Amino acid sequence: MVAEDAEELDIDAAALDAAVGERSFTGVVTVDVGDRRRLERVEGDAHRALRVPNSAQTRFAIASGGKTFTALAVLRLIEEGALSLSTRVRGILGADLPLIDAEVTVEQLLTHTSGVGDYLDESAGWEAADYVLPVPVHLLADTEAFLPVVDGYPQSFPPGERYAYCNGGYIVLALIAERVSGVGFHDLVEAEVCSRAGLRRTSFLRSDELPADAALGYLFDEGDRTNVLHLPVRGNGDGGIYTTADDLHSFWRALRGGRIVREETVEEMIRPRFDLPDERLRSGMGVFLDATGRRLVMEGHDAGVSFRSVHDPRTETTVSVLGNSSDGAWPIIALLTEAG
Numbered sequence: 001m002v003a004e005d006a007e008e009l010d011i012d013a014a015a016l017d018a019a020v021g022e023r024s025f026t027g028v029v030t031v032d033v034g035d036r037r038r039l040e041r042v043e044g045d046a047h048r049a050l051r052v053p054n055s056a057q058t059r060f061a062i063a064s065g066g067k068t069f070t071a072l073a074v075l076r077l078i079e080e081g082a083l084s085l086s087t088r089v090r091g092i093l094g095a096d097l098p099l100i101d102a103e104v105t106v107e108q109l110l111t112h113t114s115g116v117g118d119y120l121d122e123s124a125g126w127e128a129a130d131y132v133l134p135v136p137v138h139l140l141a142d143t144e145a146f147l148p149v150v151d152g153y154p155q156s157f158p159p160g161e162r163y164a165y166c167n168g169g170y171i172v173l174a175l176i177a178e179r180v181s182g183v184g185f186h187d188l189v190e191a192e193v194c195s196r197a198g199l200r201r202t203s204f205l206r207s208d209e210l211p212a213d214a215a216l217g218y219l220f221d222e223g224d225r226t227n228v229l230h231l232p233v234r235g236n237g238d239g240g241i242y243t244t245a246d247d248l249h250s251f252w253r254a255l256r257g258g259r260i261v262r263e264e265t266v267e268e269m270i271r272p273r274f275d276l277p278d279e280r281l282r283s284g285m286g287v288f289l290d291a292t293g294r295r296l297v298m299e300g301h302d303a304g305v306s307f308r309s310v311h312d313p314r315t316e317t318t319v320s321v322l323g324n325s326s327d328g329a330w331p332i333i334a335l336l337t338e339a340g
Contacts, residue, residue, distance in 0.1 A: 058322075059201055065299060070174060083176070097150065101116075111283065114159055143178050146232075217303065231304070277291075
């Protein structure tokens, strides 16, 4: 990190040092403005046992940050006429997932207002070391394999009644996208989102065969225990894609430039729908906004993952924190949130 850059961006260098040390952060912190990187800080190891350091080019899992990619793949299908926001998903699901209400629409799934019962309830208070999946994780490599995992959960409330963050709803979106397009979900995201945005190093990787430039996810601030037995072996509609700090900045600029979906689709996607005061966020459609509604936010938290990327389209500024431990990034995210 260059100290002058931190000062210029209204980030106190000593406070940043303290935030890095608070939870022994491992990962990458970047601030990009237009074509210039204004701040870069790299800490810790991508592979602790082998002492392989993280770098600015390391690929990190971003957990629920991947929901934005799922939403965009679905919105591309809507632009092509294969779906609409008002499409009721029951006709596509057929006999599968019978507890999903017949009135649930694509838009409700995208905006977390479907009331679909969630297989991974984030209000349940589980810890990073808990084993929360009901099936062996190695089975969860493809979208259809999630059917028995998300099945059996009754509606939490009538469709459209209110907002409730729902991981299972985004698995359903991946199923819908796959069945309507006839293309595997991972390939669909690659073609319709990553390729269109020019993201060369963003993809769904298997945790049991990570390439040399990908960081392992660690459960704790210290130690070598990874998340390989705690998450699906390959991410899906509700998260788990891997990316880099460079690709994140490229992604946001491509999104705002209309290179993934049309500009009018972007405006509908980022229209604030619900205030989330406890999180100092507002919810859009597959993306969050800050409390003012001006900055766009992706966020992810899971076993071995702590992540946030914030983009201000007015200044083309992207602030990203990609961490490969469960909690290491949060003190830094809190600091940068305060810095604005």
